Amino acid sequence: MECAVRSRHPTVNCPVAVSRIMRPDDANIAGNVHGGTILKMIEEAGAIISTRHCNSQNGERSVAVLARVERTDFLTPMLIGEVAHVSAEITYTSKHSVEVQVTVMGENILNGVKRVTNRATLWYVPLSADNVHSVVKVPPLQYSSPEQEEEGRKRYEAQKLNRSESKQRNATIIFPTINVDRKSKEPCTVGYSQSSLIHLVGPSDCTLHNFLQGGVTMKLMDEVAGIVAARHCKTNIVTASVDAINFHQKIEKGSVINVSGRMIFTSNKSMEIEVVVDVDHVLKSPQESAHSVTAFFTYVSLGKDGTALPIPTLKIETEDEKKRFEEGRERYLQAKARRTGEVTKKCQ
Template sequence: MSEAKSAAFSIQICRIMRPDDANIVGNVHGGTILKMIEEAGVIISTRHCNTQPGDRCVAALARVERTDFLHPMLIGEVAHVSAEITYTSKHSVEVQVNVVSESILTGTKKVTNKATLWYVPFSLQNMDKVIEVPPIEYASPEQEEEGKKRYEAQKMERLETKERNGEMILPVLSPDRQTKEPYTVGFSQSSLIHLVGPSDCTLHSFVHGGVTMKLMDEVAGIVAARHCKTNIVTASVDAINFHRKIKIGCVVTVSGRLTFTSNKSMEIEVFVDANPLVQPGEGKYRAVTAFFTYISLDKEGKSLPVPPLKLETEEEQKRFEEGKARYLQNKAKRLAEKERQQ
C-alpha cells in the first residue's frame, strides 16, 4: 500500500488529561478513555466512507471488542490515540485503536489500551439506510482473510447477544440500602437516568457512542465502589454491543449490577435502555449492553482483595457461573498471549 493511501486509513488525536477527566485519586476514568477511542474511530470511518461518490454518510458505532486497561493514565499526562482502518466488509468498517500515555515531565510513554471497533455507515438522506463501504487495499491475501474471520466472529456474537437481551432491569435510583445486606447484588445495583441533549449527539441528532460508553462506565464504577468501598478502576470491558441508535430527546436508563467476583476483580453487567419521549407509539428498547471488569486499589495503587458476592437467588447464581466462565476464558487468553510474546 502506498504511503499516501496508508495515511488516508489512519489518524492520531492527542489531548492532555485534566482534573475533570479523573477520579479523586487522579486516575483517568475508563469512560473518558473509551470516549476518546470512539472519537478517533468515528472520524476515520466516516472520512473513509465518504471517499466514494453518491450519498454522504455518517458512521455509527456498532460494536467495541474487548478492551483492556493495561496501565492507569494520570492527570497531566498526554493521551495519544491512534486509529487505523484494518478491514472493510460490504456494510461495515473495522478500526483498530491504540492509546499511549505520555508523561510530559519525563517523556515516558506507556501503551494503556488497544481496542477494535466496528462501524456501520448510514445515509444522511435516510438515516435508516445503510450504504456500502468503499473497499481498502490489503498488504496480503492473508491479512484480508484474517479480517474476514474477525468480521464473521463479531457478527455471530452480536446476534447471540441480541437474542438474550429481552430482559429489562428495573432502575434502582434511590434504594433503601438499609434493607439490603452488604455485598449482595441488590445492595450495589445502581441506575442513572439521562435526558439526551444536543451536546450528547452528532450533527444528525444521534448519540455519540463514546458518550454512551462514558455513562456506562460511570454506572459500573458506582456499582464497584458500593461493593468494595475503596478506590476502584476499570480493568477491562468485554464487547460492547450497540443494538439500536439513540436519538436526541430520548431518556436513557443506564443500569448496572454485579454478576461475578473473583479474589481481585468484579464483573458488572451494564444495560442501556432508551425511551423516546416525543415519538408516540415507540416504547422503551434495549440499546446497548456490555460487561465491565473493575479492580479495587489501596492508596498506593496496589490491588486489594474484592469482597465475595453474596448470592440470594437461583438467577444470581446462574449469572455468577456465566461470569466465572467468562473470567476463566479471558484469563486463559491472557496467559496464552503472554506465552506467545515470550
Template sequence: MSVPQALEAASPLQICRLMRPDDANIVGNVHGGIILKMIEEAGCIIGTRHCNTQNGDRCLAALVRVEKTEFLFPMFIGEVAHVTAEITYTSKHSLEVQVKVIAENLLTGAKKLANKAALWYVPCSLQNVEKIMDVPPIKYATAEDEEQGRKRYEAQKLEREKKGGGGGHFPTPVPPPADDSPKEQHTVGYSQSSLIHLVAPSDCTLHNNVHGGVTMKLMDEVAGIVAFRHCNTNIVTASVEAINFHRKIHKGCVVTVTGRLTFVSNKSMEIEVLVDASSLMEAKKQKYRAVSAFFNFISLDKDNKPLPVPALKIEGEEEQRRFEEGKARYLQNKAKRLADKERKQ
C-alpha cells in the first residue's frame, strides 16, 4: 500500500469580524464565548479544507479537544478581531490547528495579540458520520517541528483517554442544590448556575451535530454567570483549561450546561463547566456527559484593572477535594508562566 504523499500545509486562514454591542457585556467587554466560537469556526474551516484535498469520501472536521486557551487582553465593542488559523501537525486520523486572535482598534490603528489556542480535529465522513477518515500528512519546515508536534499529539491523546475522550459515559450530572432555601453568599451553592438549551438546526454542522463553538459559547456564558454571582463586579474570561468533547450532541437534544466554582485565588476564579445531554425524541432519555472544561475568570474595576476576588467558603469534603485539585492546577499554571517568562528574558 502506497504511503500518502505529504502536502504543503494549507495557507493560514484568516477571518475578520467587527465586535458589535450584542457581542459584549454591559461595560463593553466582548464575551469570551464569542471569541471561542470564532476560534472554532476558523479551525473547522481550515481543517475541513485540508482533509478534502484527497480523493475519497467528502468529510467534515469535527472538534474533539481544545488545549488551554489564553485570553491575554480583553476585546471591546468597535474593535476588529483578526482570527488566524494554521495547521501545525497531522497524525493518521487527527490534525492540530493553532489559532491566534489579533484585536485591532480602528480609531488608533493599534493591534494586540488577544487570544491564542490549539485545537484538535478528526475528519468524519459525510456519508457515514461514524467513519473517521485519514488525514493528508503535511510537510514540516524542520524535523524538530514535526517532533514537537508529535509530542503535543501524544500528550493530548493521553489526556483525552484519561478523561473518557473515547466515548466514555458519565452517568452522574452535577446535582442541583439540595433545596431552594437561600444560600450563603460566596459559597459554591450560592453561585452555581445552569442553562438548558434545545439544540436547533442552526446550532448544527452538516452531520446534524452541534458545532463545537456553539457549545463553548454556552459554557462561557454559564461560567460568566457563576463568576459574576460570586464577585458582583465586571468579570472577564482569563483562560480556559483543556476542553474535552467526550461524546457528540445531536440535533434535537436538550443540553444542560452547569458551572460551579472549584477554586478561588486572590485574583482569579476557577469554574468547572459540565455539559450533559439527552435526546428529546428518543424513548430512553438517559443523560450523558458530553463536554467538560475548567474556565478561569478575573474580576475587573471600572478601569479594567484586576480586583481582589472574595474568598470561597468551602462546605463539605467534596468541595474541599475539588478546591485542593483546583489549587494544584493553579500553582502548576503559575509555575509554568514564570518559567516561560524567565525563558524569554
C-alpha cells in the first residue's frame, strides 16, 4: 500500500505493505518457514519505505541501506501455504538515519485467520545514488506528539551506543576456523556442531549500489545458525529470536563472504548460536579479514506435535567456551526477565 500523496513533511501514517505466499522452497523439511526468509522480507519492506522517505523531497537522490536490526522475536512459526503480510512504518528520523518498525502477520487463506508472527525494529542510513561514500541528509518526520519524538530520540541514542560498543567488542574476537572432522569430535561439543558457509556475492544479491542486501545477509546467517542447531539437537529446529544485528561495513559485489556459526549457550528449552560474517575482498589487494556482520540467534527444538523438546547440554571444553557460555547465560536471563515483564504488563 502506497501513500496517495507525498507531502513535503511526510508523516508516520504512511506504511508500506509486502505480501507473499510461503512456498515449499521457503521452508525446512518439517514444513516450517525458515527464519531467514522472514528476515529477508522484513528488510525488503524496511528498505522500500526508508528509500521512499529519503527521496520524498527535492534534493540528492539516495538509497537507504541497513545499518542495524534490533532484537527480533519469532512469536509463532510461519507455515507453507500461508500468506506472510509484512507492514513497515517509519517511527523516527535523525539527521542521517531512519527508524522503521515492522510487523509480520501470517494468514491462513483457507479460513482467513491471521496472527502476528514477528515484530522488528530496523535502522537505515541513506547513501547518495551517485556517491556511495556520501551519506545524505534525511527529510524530517512530522510526529503526532512531542512525546513520540522524544521516545524515538531515546531509542536512537540507545542503539547508537550499543552499535559503537558492539563494533569495539567484535574487533577483538578471533572466530575459530571452521575445518572440523566431525568423526573425531564428541557430539554436543562446540566443535562438533560449528559450521560455515562460503558465498560469492553476485548481482542478484545486491542493492542498486552493488552492495550485498542486508536481507540476503540475514538469510544466509539464519541458514548457518539452523545447521548448527540441527547438528546439536538432531531434531526439527526453528528460529525463536535474533539478538541485535549490527552491519559494520558494506560488502561489495564480487566479494566472498564466510558465514560462520557456533553454539554458545544452551538452556533446557533453547540454544544460542553466534554467527559472524567475514569478508574477503578477492578483487582487491590483500588486507585483513574483518567482521562485517555479527549476531546471536536463539533456536528451539520441536517434536512432531510441535511441542518444545529438551535441548542437549552443551559440553564445554575450553576457558574461552566457558566465558562465552556465561555471557550467553546472561543474555538468556535478561531475555527471560524482559518476557516476564511484558506478560505482567499485559495482565495488569
